[in-house]
Amino acid sequence: MLGQLVDLALNPSFMFGILVALGVAGTVITVSLPLLERDQLKGRMQAVAIEREKIRARERARLAATDKVSLRREPKAYMRELVDRFDLKNALADENTANKLKMAGMRGQAPMTVFLFARFTLPIIGLILGLIYFFIIGNTSHAPGIKIAFSVAMAGVGLFLPNIMIANQISKRQQSIRRAWPDSLDLMLICVESGMSIEAAFRKVSEEIGTQSLALAEELSLTTAELSYLPERRKAYENLAIRTGLDSVKGVVTALIQAERYGTPLGTALRVLSQESRDARMAEAEKKAAGLPPKLTVPMIIFFLPVLFLVIAGPAAIQIMQWK
Secondary structure, eight states: OHHHHHHHHHOHHHHHHHHHHHHHHHHHHHHHHHHHSOOOHHHHHHHHHHHHHHHHHHHHHHHHHHHHHHHHOOOOHHHHHHHHHTTHHHHHOOHHHHHHHHHTTOOSHHHHHHHHHHHHHHHHHHHHHHHHIIIIITOOSSOHHHHHHHHHHHHHHHHHHHHHHHHHHHHHHHHHHHHHHHHHHHHHHHHHHTTOOHHHHHHHHHHHGGGTOHHHHHHHHHHHHHHHHOSOHHHHHHHHHHHHOOHHHHHHHHHHHHHHHHOOOHHHHHHHHHHHHHHHHHHHHHHHHHTHHHHHHHHIIIIIHHHHHHHHHHHHHHHHHHHO
């Protein structure tokens, strides 16, 4: 029996027949499988809709919780007392500082008080820690002037640390808004062309865009509230531009103000501005892609070239060592 199987395995005609049979079976299965499959598009679309509603509900709850916390937060009593006693608001802050805090998503008097308190206390804390470290803990043989200079440098780091943190928060927030802004303009265009008022359009877009950018949803919700109670609607639009600090948002704000003042069609302007925002986002992505090769130069020199030289010169070095 085993000999017969071996003879069949070595027979070219038999093996060719087996391969042909497998090919025909595979072809039949490939052609018949799509005919036997059921249409699952309806079920998948229903599952996607359910998941989308869950995400929207979760983001709306998160947005409501964030607004509740940020609007009702009060500064600590000792911080407010220190800021008022030394009049730090006039000494360390101006209108630009308040706008930067708004751009970072920090609204109200509490963030301003905490910011001024940090700018006043962190340099003092840095100076004290520097003096303690360089003169007591790490008592080295350096000259006292050098130790004092390093301590003053630590105080300078404490002075600029709040500004660096605010700038970092502004950058993250603007990036989130910039990525979701073209989609929000498309949604706003659909709402406006369907006959909705601008307040209802802002409200609807803020509810829908929360899954992409919570920061943009917050700003649009706040703009909706300002459109309701501010005496001038133009001020609400300008506040939106100030809180975001983005040129694309300023362009839309200008179009909204002109539509309010002169009655110009808003749909055409929103369509053009949406396309410009998408082009700007694509240009930014292409700029990052173009800057990737120079950034990869140093890692390639450090990590790739030594290994490449080792692979190329390694066998020759081994042969030379064996020859000796």
